[in-house]
Ligand SMILES: O=C(O)CCC(=O)C(=O)O
């Protein structure tokens with residue numbers, strides 16, 4: 001099967017956005033070796049957020065890397081990007097090649113098991129600009145991922161497999177929310193990388 005034949009790839013959203021699932025873009029062996037390297041070499045930190053006036057520290061760990069020491073604000077906290085590691089630069093090059101888009105930053109998430117997830121949100125921060133493209137690459141445990149239309153409430157779900165790439169573009173962040181639902185079935189860690197383009 002030719003994974004890179006875009007004729008066979010279709011939009012998984014029915015309207016108001018564009019999401020393409022490329023499936024596995026690297027071998028099982030490579031996916032495992034990147035997973036182990038990133039677990040070791042990334043400066044993982046607990047995420048902090050200020051939600052409804054409450055300071056929250058998540059169990060999920062995060063890290064933020066980029067071309068520059070960008071400042072990045074979300075959930076009312078400001079973070080500064082670290083400079084790319086060798087593995088992140090390799091992955092960035094592969095993902096840019098497959099998706100045909102260049103990125104200047106990456107948010108990494110480490111979910112220790114299925115009890116950790118991410119609530120409904122859209123990545124519509126001003127710093128990403130309008131109609132931004134976000135490339136989401138997954139390693140470790142396979143997890144379900146869902147989209148929900150902001151107005152119609154229609155949902156679309158899929159499984160993000162280890163070594164797979166999902167690209168969200170066009171009006172997706174304007175019209176759809178997405179989440180990583182918690183699950184009792186998953187007992188092992190997952191790492192997700194979202195490559196993004198900061199425009200200001
Ligand atoms: O872990 C995932 O698959 C999604 C992460 C996500 O939505 C985000 O970092 O904005």
Ligand SMILES: [Fe+2]
Nearest residue numbers: 121122123178
């Ligand atoms: Fe997101």
